[in-house]
Amino acid sequence: MISSFGWSVLVLLFGYLSLFFWGSAIAARAAGKPVWLFGRARGRDRWAAMGFRAAFVLASVAPLLWLVMPVLREMDPFWSRGSTAALGLIGVFVAGVGAMLAFAAQMSMGSSWRVGVTEGATGNLVSDGLYRFSRNPTFVGQFMLLAGISLAVPAIPTILAPLIFFWSASIQVRSEEAILSQALGRDYEQYAATVPRWVSMRRGIRP
Numbered sequence: 001m002i003s004s005f006g007w008s009v010l011v012l013l014f015g016y017l018s019l020f021f022w023g024s025a026i027a028a029r030a031a032g033k034p035v036w037l038f039g040r041a042r043g044r045d046r047w048a049a050m051g052f053r054a055a056f057v058l059a060s061v062a063p064l065l066w067l068v069m070p071v072l073r074e075m076d077p078f079w080s081r082g083s084t085a086a087l088g089l090i091g092v093f094v095a096g097v098g099a100m101l102a103f104a105a106q107m108s109m110g111s112s113w114r115v116g117v118t119e120g121a122t123g124n125l126v127s128d129g130l131y132r133f134s135r136n137p138t139f140v141g142q143f144m145l146l147a148g149i150s151l152a153v154p155a156i157p158t159i160l161a162p163l164i165f166f167w168s169a170s171i172q173v174r175s176e177e178a179i180l181s182q183a184l185g186r187d188y189e190q191y192a193a194t195v196p197r198w199v200s201m202r203r204g205i206r207p
Contacts, residue, residue, distance in 0.1 A: 005088025027113035037116030051168030062157030091152030098144025105137035
């Protein structure tokens with residue numbers, strides 16, 4: 001059974017995904033070219049792209065499958081144990097903050113927003129707002145969203161989702177850093193030297 005906290009985080013997830021695709025469409029229109037680059041991924045970046053998809057499918061579809069298929073949930077010790085009210089509440093909070101952070105970071109990229117990474121398809125460097133504290137605030141927010149779901153709807157798939165997501169993000173950001181360094185040169189290198197890859201409240205670019 002999915003608790004009220006569990007349903008809340010699932011609604012948050014589907015709402016966020018709707019905003020994510022809407023924001024990507026706006027960015028593509030502003031840039032005048034496609035921003036969805038997963039189809040061009042090669043090598044380990046292709047695995048990362050598959051991992052991102054798998055993480056969100058596990059977090060969104062698996063709980064519904066577990067709900068309607070008793071054989072699956074009976075084999076899952078985390079599902080049968082369930083989530084306490086405290087963990088459920090924490091999960092809703094973490095997922096909500098993560099969803100807002102991820103979407104705000106995405107929209108602040110404007111026409112520089114990209115889904116995936118490939119040479120020759122970089123946008124302008126964005127280093128203000130949330131990007132003063134993290135080079136990848138969208139990934140940070142998305143990870144928080146998935147982690148919150150795993151707390152509010154504990155199950156093997158939802159616990160695997162943030163782990164797979166972080167593995168995929170770790171692969172992609174390294175490719176992004178190499179491509180951005182080559183495309184943007186010293187500006188990006190100074191930015192990367194000042195702002196952490198993930199998050200820190202003590203560092204940031206000064207005006």
